[in-house]
Amino acid sequence: MGTVTINHLTKIEGHASLTLKIRKGKVEKCELRAVEGSRYFEGLLVGKNYNEASWLSSRICGICSCAHTVTAVKAIENALGIEVTQQTNQLRKLFTIGERIRSHATHLYFLVLPDYLGFESGLEMAPRHKTEVMRALKLMKLGNDIIRLAQGRDLHPISTTPGGFLKLPSQEELDNIRERLQDALPDAETTFRLFSKLNYPKYEFPTQYFSLTSGKEYALLEGDIMTGNKTYRQADYRDYMLEYHDGDNTANFVVKEGRSYMVGALSRVNNNKTHLRPKSRKLLASSKIKFPSFNPFHITVAQAVELVHFIEEGIHILDNLAIRNEKPAEYKVRAGHGIAAVEVPRGTLWHEYRLNDNGQITYANIVTPTAQNLRNMQDDLQEYIPGLVGTGKAKLVLGVEKLIRSYDPCFSCAAHFLKVKWE
Amino acid sequence: MAKNKLTVGFVALTGCYGCLLTAIFNEEALLELANVVNIASFPFIKEKNYEGKFDVLFVEGTAVSQQDKQHLIEFRKKSNVLVALGACSSDGGVPALKRFVPKKTFDRLVYPKNPDIADLHEPMRIDEVVQVDHYLPGCPPDKEQVLTFIKNAALGREMKKHLYDNPVCVECRSNGNRCLLEEGRMCFGPVTRGGCHAVCPSNGLECWGCRGPTSDANLNKMIDLLKEKGFTDNDIKQRLLTFTGIRFNEIRQMNVEWVPSQ
Incomplete structure (x- = not known):
């Protein structure tokens, strides 16, 4: 079959290419490359004031800018010993949920579904599947409106600062969002039913499923790290995670204890499904697809169940939130070191900062979900592709693209944190 | 492909895809927009992307690599109207902060790369490489302005380089x-x-x-x-x-x- 190169993988975020060399039915080479230029965010953050970390790092990624914002402020708060109020924490959860709804809806309907229904894009799909596309846009708009309420606009949040919020939403606005979440719940449930019935390849690639976990809830902003039946502390992440260079390969990957691992919705559902809210738990139980699942194509099913769960969670938060006019917490600027990990749409996101006495950032390290998933994606492709050999080039390429898209990779995020080495 | 429709594209250099999302996040107008103009290229959400000549091409991102520069020159050649979408493209954006930062702050992050994506000497806003017809600045740009721009272009209205110049x-x-x-x-x-x-x-x-x-x-x-x-x-x-x-x-x-x- 020879060499197949997809120079510009489409329907993913950022620029990536894939090169396959197949000889006599064997995969001799499988290289997933981030072909983004470098923006050096971790360098640009050095010298900046501690409170600018969130506004600057949100620019790493448009689609998960809230994720970078909340992870950055939490790491800075850890460095400075700032405690935030329950209200601040709940509002942070709320806009993180808004971003989750928007990101999952965009990925499911615009980047994945067209592949399964035989269209090149959501736009091409729209005339024949208007209901589905309108449902997607409704969910995306709901997510955006939640973010705008808490942050001032859809992306690149404004109002979050270490200690709290520069501006708070009104009770009336929150009540209105609660109604809209309630109204969208059936749309999320329909989404789950749709995605749990798609014709996924029968395929398994068991790996280490890595996510935050919490004894009391479906972990989002805090918790320990869990894989298999082991748990690890966030603060020790350098002991079990390694960003490394592989001489034989193109990208620098992240491994946990020497092996590839998966972050994202499938890991979260596999690890934390007992903490899903009632409707999503019931839906999951009634589905033919069972979790824990080792099929990477079921990442989308996990995203769909999260869509239901996080809408339920949003309603729960708002049912218990009477907004008070709180100012950001007071604190003293001092030298410090802080690490934070948060569950964001594509997996666990890490920010780490060191501050000097003046509160200037002297060191920044950011580990994105896609950087962590990349090694796993590549190992997964190696395993999956031999089964596609012999189906013809078009089917092989579509099969490979479907697997890559399933992971919902974000190369804008990853590229800048992968130390890419080229042959 | 109906005649008289504008052929429009949305493409990216090195950026965060936020500006492209800004176009998509006109949720209530997106489908109508796709009827009014022909969205011929949008690799973020489309598999099949037109390679020919565009009436209007929106470009997100900063030129940070040799590849970006090359792409940008091609984008210019195949567009009648080239629009800088967002702060990176219009004004350099956060990536161009690197021009003012001492090299040693990011030395540890520099690594060997494929020559295609080797760093340019300095990150560049796009009009340092090619001529730009219009600017929709901001990080992120205002999503309604993206719509307004397309509507005006579809109606053949004259537009200034910047739609807005008040402080x-x-x-x-x-x-x-x-x-x-x-x-x-x-x-x-x-x-x-x-x-x-x-x-x-x-x-x-x-x-x-x-x-x-x-x-x-x-x-x-x-x-x-x-x-x-x-x-x-x-x-x-x-x-x-x-x-x-x-x-x-x-x-x-x-x-x-x-x-x-x-």
Whole structure:
């Protein structure tokens, strides 16, 4: 079959290419490359004031800018010993949920579904599947409106600062969002039913499923790290995670204890499904697809169940939130070191900062979900592709693209944190 | 492909895809938009992307690599109207902050790369490489402005290079906000191009100048004013260089030394 190169993988975020060399039915080479230029965010953050970390790092990624914002402020708060109020924490959860709804809806309907229904894009799909596309846009708009309420606009949040919020939403606005979440719940449930019935390849690639976990809830902003039946502390992440260079390969990957691992919705559902809210738990139980699942194509099913769960969670938060006019917490600027990990749409996101006495950032390290998933994606492709050999080039390429898209990779995020080495 | 429809594309250099999302996040108008114009290329959400000539091509991102520069030259060749979408493309954006940062702060992050994506000497806004017809600045740009632009283009209306050239203060005042400068905060609203509905000051944050200077910005006066309020040269430069530093630096050269002591 020879060499197949997809120079510009489409329907993913950022620029990536894939090169396959197949000889006599064997995969001799499988290289997933981030072909983004470098923006050096971790360098640009050095010298900046501690409170600018969130506004600057949100620019790493448009689609998960809230994720970078909340992870950055939490790491800075850890460095400075700032405690935030329950209200601040709940509002942070709320806009993180808004971003989750928007990101999952965009990925499911615009980047994945067209592949399964035989269209090149959501736009091409729209005339024949208007209901589905309108449902997607409704969910995306709901997510955006939640973010705008808490942050001032859809992306690149404004109002979050270490200690709290520069501006708070009104009770009336929150009540209105609660109604809209309630109204969208059936749309999320329909989404789950749709995605749990798609014709996924029968395929398994068991790996280490890595996510935050919490004894009391479906972990989002805090918790320990869990894989298999082991748990690890966030603060020790350098002991079990390694960003490394592989001489034989193109990208620098992240491994946990020497092996590839998966972050994202499938890991979260596999690890934390007992903490899903009632409707999503019931839906999951009634589905033919069972979790824990080792099929990477079921990442989308996990995203769909999260869509239901996080809408339920949003309603729960708002049912218990009477907004008070709180100012950001007071604190003293001092030298410090802080690490934070948060569950964001594509997996666990890490920010780490060191501050000097003046509160200037002297060191920044950011580990994105896609950087962590990349090694796993590549190992997964190696395993999956031999089964596609012999189906013809078009089917092989579509099969490979479907697997890559399933992971919902974000190369804008990853590229800048992968130390890419080229042959 | 119906005739008379504008052939429109949305493409990216190195960026965060936020500007492309801004176009998509016109949720209620997206499908209508796809009827009114032919969205022929949009690799973020489309598998099949047109390679021919575009009536209007929106470009997101900063040119940071040889490949970006090459792509940009091709984008220019195949578009009648080239639109810089967002702060990176229009004014350099956050990636161009690298031009003002001492090299040693990012040395540890530089790694060997495929020559295609090797770094340019300096990150560039796109009009440092090719001619740009229109700018929709901002980080992120205003999503309604993207729609307005396409509507005007579809109707064949004449448009200026910038759709808006009043300072942020105009919209800020009409929103009824208290003046952050008067509260002693470092707000660059008076020298920054508006059209953003003053969204940052309206949400409690000073303007950082992400839409670039207005054509008649009096930056010297602005800096003197901030110094009177007690801000240091370093405070002012750091802030001003973050989003559209290349532009502000063209008005008044700013040498920055901000590597912190360990």
